[in-house]
Amino acid sequence: MRLRVRLTPRASRNMLEGVVRDAEGRALLQLRLKAPPVEGAANTALIAFLATELKLRKRDIDLVSGTKSRVKILQLNGDPSELVRRLERWIAQAA
Template sequence: MLLSVRVIPRSGRNKLEWDGTKIKARLTAPPVDGAANEALIALLAQQLALPKRSITIVRGATSRHKTVAIEQLTSEELKRLLQ
């Protein structure tokens, strides 16, 4: 499944916010040398109880707006886990 995520780096804490259609990821990591991307993958893996290897950034690696591919997860499971 593909997921649209807006990343806000250098936040006070790592947190996912779900508004029903989009995910906003607040990350403590700076947007330097892929640190924010790694933090995003780690946070999604933790929140969704999936291994990191099942989450990849397919679009927007250097942008705040990213498209993330998640294996082994349906949209219904995603909604349940993020609420």
């Protein structure tokens, strides 16, 4: 399953802000992380954060594109229906 994320680094805390739309109308998860965007620290923190929140192993999350961009596409490996259920639950809790 592919997941689009808009990441804001150097935040005061790690958190899911919610779901936003990009200029083309595609949904993205809006995330804030404490890690700085230096030498891949924010990307590493993003994978660790998603793994913890979605109860996945870090190796089950791959950064497909956006290594130097705020908008990132990640590949989540696992049962798609279970991943969707976990994402929906996490988004509902953040609201």
